[in-house]
Ligand SMILES: [Zn+2]
């Protein structure tokens with residue numbers, strides 16, 4: 001839990017603005033002790049505020065440059081950088097704190113900017129909105145080619161989620177889902193071989209039993225939606 005730099009009141013994970021005194025707090029980098037500003041060859045523009053961003057060096061495993069806007073405190077990470085930052089700053093997570101995860105998910109960030117689509121600061125194409133780790137409660141903006149954008153406060157929310165075991169839990173769930181799907185595929189393949197007596201359709205081509213039928217697909221989508 002971070003505290004307001006002005007009045008020391010606790011600042012909840014879903015915002016960077018103190019609910020008591022209205023001060024905008026720099027909660028994201030408070031856990032990172034040492035970082036410096038670097039002068040970039042050519043500054044990138046904040047997709048929210050349209051001003052030049054600052055390049056800062058987080059000095060994680062050598063030089064580690066990210067872009068940051070001083071107006072909205074949003075940050076742009078090149079591809080793979082956020083994962084590297086998480087790996088370097090959150091270590092030794094051995095158990096899942098389900099209460100904390102529930103709390104963080106409930107604190108789904110009430111988007112200070114509403115549901116908006118912003119442009120990649122590198123290529124200017126509209127970025128995708130992605131729910132990071134499926135249940136972190138943080139929606140990030142991602143350019144498939146260049147990296148991702150976190151609004152002010154979202155990094156701290158994500159790091160708390162990782163510390164509470166959210167990432168580990170999510171990876172385990174994904175692995176289980178993959179195993180179950182593989183098992184279902186084997187079942188479907190067996191059933192198809194028995195029912196079709198050889199596995200040929202009317203055109204003489206071999207049926208690919210690994211292709212899911214519409215019911216399997218609908219079932220999967222429902223399962224995915226329900227979680
Ligand atoms: Zn305050």
Ligand SMILES: [Zn+2]
Pocket residue numbers: 046047048049050069070071072073074
């Ligand atoms: Zn900005």
Ligand SMILES: [Zn+2]
Pocket residue numbers: 120121122123124125143144145146147
């Ligand atoms: Zn891009």
